[in-house]
Amino acid sequence: MENARRKIDDIDHQLVALLEERMQVVEEVISIKKAQTREVLDEDREKDVLKKVSACIKHKEYEPCILAIYEEILTVSKVYQVKKLTE
Numbered sequence: 001m002e003n004a005r006r007k008i009d010d011i012d013h014q015l016v017a018l019l020e021e022r023m024q025v026v027e028e029v030i031s032i033k034k035a036q037t038r039e040v041l042d043e044d045r046e047k048d049v050l051k052k053v054s055a056c057i058k059h060k061e062y063e064p065c066i067l068a069i070y071e072e073i074l075t076v077s078k079v080y081q082v083k084k085l086t087e
């Protein structure tokens, strides 16, 4: 059990770094949307993101789990953008 949990802790460490990196790019998107007065929601882009994510998944049995996580990432990304664009 300890060994498995150590592996999960290590993966979480990597995931957090990548999520922080993703949010930093979202900051760039916020600046562009502000400058171009564009909507936060871009449904076509979201469909494309989810399509690309699905295509990366090697173990198809994990697809529903990973897509559920991604739906949440997209939601949180939009909530953050709306907050930053309205404050």
Ligand SMILES: C=C(O[C@@H]1C=C(C(=O)O)C=C[C@H]1O)C(=O)O
Pocket (backbone or CB within 6 Å): 026, 029, 040, 041, 042, 043, 045, 046, 049, 073, 074, 077, 078, 081
């Ligand atoms: C980041 C963007 O804003 C929103 C959030 C997205 C994301 O986090 O990937 C994708 C599309 C948009 O609904 C974007 O437009 O690229």
